[in-house]
Amino acid sequence: MILLSTPTSPDSALMRAAGRRLLPSSLGSAAQRQAFSLAVRGRAVFSARTTNAAYLQAIKEAVERAMQEGIGNDFAKLKLELRDIVRALGYTPEHGFPGDAALGVPPAEPGSLRDLSSEKRIALILHTQLDLFDGAGLKTSGEDRADRFPWWELVRQEQRRVPRGSAIGSLGWLRRWHQVGGPGRPDLRMIAPKGDPIWSALGDSSNFDDALDTDHPPFAFNSGMGWLEISRTQGISLGLPLPSVPSVPSVPSLPDPKSSAKGMDAALLQKLRSILDLRDTGKIDQLQYAERVRAA
Amino acid sequence: MSRALNITITDKATPLLGRLQRGLTDRARLNRFMADGLAVTVARYITGNEARFHRTAQRLGTANFTQHYARAARGIQQDAGRDGFSITLRGEIFQRTTGEVFVAPVRAKWLAIPATAAAYGRRPGFFPNLVFVPLRAGLAMLVEKQEKRPKSPQKRLKGVTSAGDRPKPIVFYWLKNAVTLPQDRTLLPSDEEFSQALEQAAEEFVISETRESTAAEQQEARP
Numbered sequence: 232m233i234l235l236s237t238p239t240s241p242d243s244a245l246m247r248a249a250g251r252r253l254l255p256s257s258l259g260s261a262a263q264r265q266a267f268s269l270a271v272r273g274r275a276v277f278s279a280r281t282t283n284a285a286y287l288q289a290i291k292e293a294v295e296r297a298m299q300e301g302i303g304n305d306f307a308k309l310k311l312e313l314r315d316i317v318r319a320l321g322y323t324p325e326h327g328f329p330g331d332a333a334l335g336v337p338p339a340e341p342g343s344l345r346d347l348s349s350e351k352r353i354a355l356i357l358h359t360q361l362d363l364f365d366g367a368g369l370k371t372s373g374e375d376r377a378d379r380f381p382w383w384e385l386v387r388q389e390q391r392r393v394p395r396g397s398a399i400g401s402l403g404w405l406r407r408w409h410q411v412g413g414p415g416r417p418d419l420r421m422i423a424p425k426g427d428p429i430w431s432a433l434g435d436s437s438n439f440d441d442a443l444d445t446d447h448p449p450f451a452f453n454s455g456m457g458w459l460e461i462s463r464t465q466g467i468s469l470g471l472p473l474p475s476v477p478s479v480p481s482v483p484s485l486p487d488p489k490s491s492a493k494g495m496d497a498a499l500l501q502k503l504r505s506i507l508d509l510r511d512t513g514k515i516d517q518l519q520y521a522e523r524v525r526a527a
Numbered sequence: 528m529s530r531a532l533n534i535t536i537t538d539k540a541t542p543l544l545g546r547l548q549r550g551l552t553d554r555a556r557l558n559r560f561m562a563d564g565l566a567v568t569v570a571r572y573i574t575g576n577e578a579r580f581h582r583t584a585q586r587l588g589t590a591n592f593t594q595h596y597a598r599a600a601r602g603i604q605q606d607a608g609r610d611g612f613s614i615t616l617r618g619e620i621f622q623r624t625t626g627e628v629f630v631a632p633v634r635a636k637w638l639a640i641p642a643t644a645a646a647y648g649r650r651p652g653f654f655p656n657l658v659f660v661p662l663r664a665g666l667a668m669l670v671e672k673q674e675k676r677p678k679s680p681q682k683r684l685k686g687v688t689s690a691g692d693r694p695k696p697i698v699f700y701w702l703k704n705a706v707t708l709p710q711d712r713t714l715l716p717s718d719e720e721f722s723q724a725l726e727q728a729a730e731e732f733v734i735s736e737t738r739e740s741t742a743a744e745q746q747e748a749r750p
Contacts, residue, residue: 307650365601388597460567
């Protein structure tokens with residue numbers, strides 16, 4: 232029996248999303264990577280220079296809704312809602328959230344990626360979060376069948392107006408592939424065994440500034456790249472050597488959350504705690520929007 | 528003269544047959560191969576055809592596609608058991624493969640269909656200056672509010688009004704009560720491609736059984 236249908240229950244990615252914590256930060260992305268451990272970042276909803284816990288909570292909820300899909304959970308609507316929320320929280324690109332000046336958050340050019348209320352920025356946050364969950368889910372399911380589908384192929388899954396590598400100074404994916412030692416092929420396809428170190432090297436921010444420190448797609452912000460699986464039969468016909476050691480389903484892609492708020496502003500930490508406490512006790516769902524704003 | 532022929536039957540050839548027979552009786556493992564093979568085939572097909580699927584974006588001339596199809600390719604789920612297998616695709620758009628799909632607004636009066644590249648992937652609320660223009664029953668449009676162009680000094684003196692004074696409105700969205708999307712079987716691989724994928728999965732199943740049977744024999748043969 233073959234059944235093609237739309238999902239009726241939340242998938243595993245959604246469950247991971249629900250388990251995500253939120254962590255505000257006034258640091259830029261590069262500084263963030265240094266300041267917090269990968270374990271924390273792996274489970275946290277981050278947004279560079281976002282100091283407002285209520286807004287991060289709103290992002291988290293938007294990501295969960297985007298995963299559920301269905302009526303009212305489309306990207307276009309979620310983008311609008313987040314824009315309205317960030318504005319209602321008193322954010323302006325020039326001054327940030329109320330109190331940001333004291334935290335040293337610099338002003339942003341309106342409409343730019345640094346402007347938290349810009350469509351560009353909101354779309355980037357939503358897409359990155361969803362792509363990370365999708366990638367982690369694919370990695371997990373793909374490793375379960377590594378004996379039959381031993382390789383991943385890196386392919387473009389989303390079209391880009393200006394793909395990486397087309398602008399001067401930009402590093403395309405094939406060049407990245409070769410730079411981290413990816414096996415070369417005459418047909419230029421980027422194929423490597425599941426579990427190969429090349430996958431973590433591609434997503435390593437010490438190799439590429441825009442990398443997300445993951446060993447699965449999207450590897451970098453707004454990459455549009457994804458994985459397809461290659462079966463043993465297909466691989467052999469492509470002349471691929473069978474991996475000597477089958478990749479073992481290993482560490483979960485999204486590790487358990489660990490709390491680390493070292494160096495965080497005390498007042499900000501208190502706000503964050505109150506939000507997290509409310510969420511953990513399930514009360515956050517009962518809060519009215521205005522109360523959430525007050526809590527922040 | 529009669530001769531006695533002694534035949535000793537060993538189990539060197541039959542373990543594989545026995546294993547295959549068991550595998551075809553309890554088909555859970557075979558079905559898992561089928562489901563995985565199908566999921567991988569569908570993912571590859573959708574990824575390879577993503578640009579073609581975005582017909583509205585292509586028509587409007589925007590390269591910023593929504594992510595429906597890419598996400599669908601990444602999020603295929605499969606399930607297999609003794610009785611069969613299934614794959615689940617994310618995105619209601621794939622219902623179009625089995626027949627036409629009737630779409631009506633929920634919690635809203637109109638469906639907004641983008642009419643310009645700027646409107647694609649955005650809701651009307653994104654644009655503050657849109658004006659509702661009814662056309663006929665079940666059809667309206669949202670156009671960008673535009674100021675009248677100032678008259679030229681000569682026309683102002685003469686008091687002349689012409690159609691040129693009013694700029695042509697730019698339609699951002701067509702509004703409809705409902706739409707019926709036609710069936711589109713090409714959103715998924717063809718029946719032949721499905722058959723090929725299933726055949727390949729069956730082949731991989733036999734190869735895998737052979738490999739594992741051989742490995743088991745070698746293990747037993749070890750002193």
